[in-house]
Amino acid sequence: MIYLDNAATTWPKPKEVYDAMDHFARTTAANPGRSGHRMATESERRVQEARRCVAKLLNAESPDRIILTFNATDALNIAIKGVLRPGDHAVTSLIEHNSINRPLAAFDVSKARAAQDGTVPPEEVATLIRPQTRLIALTHCSNVLGVVNPIEPIAKIARERGIPLLVDASQTAGVVPIDVQAQRLDLVAFPGHKGCLGPMGTGALYVRPGLAVRPFREGGTGFASESERHPDEYPYHLEGGTPNAHGLAGLAAGLQFIEQTGIERILAHERAMALRFIDALRGHPKITIYSGRAPDRQIGPVSISIAGKEPAQVGAMLDERYEIACRPGLHCAPGTHRFLGTFPHGTVRFSFGYFNTPSDVDAAAKAIEEVAAC
Ligand SMILES: Cc1ncc(COP(=O)(O)O)c(C=O)c1O
Incomplete structure (x- = not known):
């Protein structure tokens, strides 16, 4: 084929990805962070390794700002539903994936047109901003055309207006360099199974320090079990339940392959x-x-x-x-x-x-x- x-x-993934998942499944696959025994501790170490690899890929301030998700859609939903409230306005574009279109459909949305080459012009985004705009959500690259958007000038506009920018990096993470600090990005969502070379069932969301995002998934985190409230500490604030630790072992190997390859x-x-x-x-x-x-x-x-x-x-x-x-x-x-x-x-x-x-x-x-x- x-x-x-x-x-x-x-597809295929690097050999190291298959090896890491196989090794994890056969030797380590206890529930991470849930029990004190050595298998659970090692499993948790592997999950945190994946988190560190993602943080390094994006030059995030800390691995704690990386939420491990199940795909890009999951990450985009966490960001959109965690930032917007009923009545809020958001700016997006006409060339988005349904993973942005559909979660935004419940809100008041303005959509920027694309230029002839398929990119979203920053000035077009700027003209759509209103006093009630609480989020700009844009793809970093059209999944149909493969053209990368000028994200820095859009980030500058967002920063000047005090509006968080959510970047859908589904087609770019692991392929196009992203530096959340240098590019001043607020939220970056992406799958682990595309350019990051990990398996399906993995993804991540970067959340800038200080940005408030409400959790829509609440549940067990393996600590502070006496409290009825989901923890406020990142990354657990936006995570809950057993992670895809098998997949994350593969994702870490995929990201290490990217780092070694360049x-x-x-x-x-x-x-x-x-x-x-x-x-x-x-x-x-x-x-x-x-x-x-x-x-x-x-x-x-x-x-x-x-x-x-x-x-x-x-x-x-x-x-x-x-x-x-x-x-x-x-x-x-x-x-x-x-x-x-x-x-x-x-x-x-x-x-x-x-x-x-x-x-x-x-x-x-x-x-x-x-x-x-x-
Ligand atoms: C631009 C874009 N956004 C979101 C997604 C959704 O990714 P996932 O299937 O990992 O949720 C895709 C997948 O093709 C995509 O290309």
């Missing part, structure tokens, strides 16, 4: 694969390419369509005839497809990861040309 669906979840190298490789693919298909009379309009902002995901063929049909042909895995449809981002004019059928998305090779790219481009010709 040529796997080009890394924007959904990366995130700049990973970014350069993914960008090179995406741009090679775009170049190979450029100018084809039947193929429309929606990505690559800002090449220096391009990362792994690339969307295309073929004239006269439904995206779902193209995806099925590539799977059945060529053993190529891609993702046709709306990619949980209907607004992006309305912007592109590809709603309701969507596009065919190819998303390149660190383990894809130039020959994967060339084989996919050749297969697409053959599908377009038949």
Whole structure:
């Protein structure tokens, strides 16, 4: 199989990830932090190691500001529902994933339009801010187009207006360098199973020190059990219940792999694969390419369509005839497809990861040309 669906979840994972999860499951997998015995203590140590690795990835002030979640959706829900109150206004964009669109739907929301290249212009965000605006929630990178947003100027606007900025780093964490202190970000949500190279069922939310977020998940934390109130201390304030410790053992290994490999190298490789693919298909009379309009902002995901063929049909042909895995449809981002004019059928998305090779790219481009010709 040529796997080009890394924007959904990366595959394969580094060998170290499988080894770490296998070792954890066979030797350590007691409930972390719940009992005093050595297996539980070691299990807790592994969870905290994952937290430290995430904190290092983002240059967070402390691992305590990292909430371990079950995916990006979980992290985004914790942030949105923990910051906004009924009647509050939020600013977002028209190119968001439903993991932002849907939790925001209960609030008063203004949506910024995207520019021609698919980025969200900071000035467009600024014009939508009102006195009642309590959150700006934006994707760091469109999951349909693979174009990275100019997050620093948006963070500057948010800071000047005193409004917290929530960044959905689902497509960028582990691929594009993020420094929450230098970039002055307030909340960053992302999955562990995409660019961070960990397994599904993992994710994280960074919360800036001093920012108040109300918990919507309350329960057991393994300490202060005499109290009926969920603890105020971070990170436990926003966590509760047994964590996915098996997955977190894998996530720590994925993040260590990224550190050893170098995130700049990973970014350069993914960008090179995406741009090679775009170049190979450029100018084809039947193929429309929606990505690559800002090449220096391009990362792994690339969307295309073929004239006269439904995206779902193209995806099925590539799977059945060529053993190529891609993702046709709306990619949980209907607004992006309305912007592109590809709603309701969507596009065919190819998303390149660190383990894809130039020959994967060339084989996919050749297969697409053959599908377009038949
Ligand atoms: C931009 C964006 N936000 C949120 C999500 C949701 O991620 P998860 O499935 O880990 O909750 C995705 C997943 O594709 C995404 O691309």
